Amino acid sequence: MTMGMHRFEKQYNSAKIALWKSSLTKEDKESIELFLKDCKTRGVKYARLVKLCRTLIKMGSILETTYEKARMKAIKELVHHYVDGDYSEWARHDIKVIIKQYYAWLNKGKYPNHVAWINTTIKKQDKKLIYDGELLTRDEIDKAIEVCDHPRNKALLAVLAESGARIGEVGNLTIRQINLDPNGCVVTVQGKTGSRRLRLVTATPHLVTWLNNHPDRKNPYAPVWMNIGCKNYHREMxxxxxxxVIQNAFKKAEIKKRCNPHIFRHTRASQLAHYLTEFQMNTFFGWVQGSDMPALYVHISGKDLDEHMLKINGLKHSERPIYSKPKNRICPRCKQINGPDALYCAKCAEIVDPALALKIQMQTTEKPMQKVKTPFLEWLQKDPEMRDVLKRKADEFRGGDLKI
Structure with missing residues (x-):
C-alpha cells in the first residue's frame, strides 16, 4: 500500500505520538484520540487527521483549562489569540472550523453555546487574491521545462503546468492512470471530489519521452515519478x-516568482477562466459544483472587465486567441506524438522534422544525379567547340569568374 505523496499516514502516527508526549491532561489526550478515530472511521483522509491532531494539541496548550471545562471566556480568548496573531485568513478560518467541529463531537453533534457564536465565513474582501504579475507566463513555463536536464523533470513540470492539478493528484499518479491516444493523452487523477479525467496535449511529448525511459515502465502500478538519484533510488518521489525539482528549474531559468507546486494550479486556472464556464472549471479542477473558486479566477483574469473597458473606449478588440504554440509533430510511421522541436520520433526514430526530411531527400536525390553529371561534363569539355560554349555561358551566368 502506497503511503501517498506526503507520507501522511506516517505523519499521522507521529502526530499521535506527539499528542501523548504533550502537556495536555490525560482526559484531553484520550478524548482527542477518540475524536481522531471517529473521524478516520467516517473516511477523513490522513492529511486532514494530521491537521486536526496538531491543531488540537496547539490549541490545548493555549487554553488555561481542559477542553471539557473550557467555557465562553476561555474559548473567546482562544479565538482572539488566532484572530490577532500573524495568521492568514484561511488559517484562521480552518482553526475556527476545527474548534466548532471538535466541540460538536464532544456535545453529541450539537454546537454548545460557548462555540456556536464563532463565525467561520470568510468575507469576500478578506479573500486574498494572487496578483496577475505573480502568475507564470507561457514563456516562463516553457523556459523552466527547457532548462531541466532530465526527461522526468521536463515531464513533471509540463504535466503540472497543463493539468493544473493538485500536487497530490499529480504526485500519486501510476503508469496505468495514463492513457495515450492520437490527440495526446488522458490522465485520470484521484482528488478531493473523486476521480476525474484530464486531457493533456502539449505535455504529452515530454510525458511519453519519460515513460519510454521509465525504469519500471512495464509495471502498470509503478509510480510515474520515481527517484533517480542515490537517495531512495527508484522509489516514489x-x-x-x-x-x-521546481526550485532548481526556476533558479536555472532565472524566474523570480513563487516557487511551489501550487503556482502552476493558480496559473492554469487563471488561463482557463477566459474560456471555460464555471461548471467546466469545477469539473476540470476538481471543485464541487457551486464552488466560488471559478469566480475567483475570473476576477483575477479580468475576463469581463477588460473586454468591456476596451469597448467603452472604442478600442479595436478581437476575441482573445486560445493559447497556441507550434504543433506537436506526429510520427508518420508509428503515429507517436512528439514535441514541436523534435527532429526524430522518440519511439521509432523516424524523422518528424519537415525541414530535416526535405534536406535528406534532396541530398539523396543529388548523389545519383552527380554521378551522371560529372562524366557528361568531362565528355563535353573534350570538344573544343563545346568547351568554348560552356565557358561563354558560364561567363554570362557568373560574371566571368568561373574558370574552366
Missing part, C-alpha cells in the same frame, strides 16, 4: 523532491 515525495513532496520535498518534487518541490526541489
Amino acid at each position: 515525495g513532496y520535498g523532491g518534487i518541490r526541489k
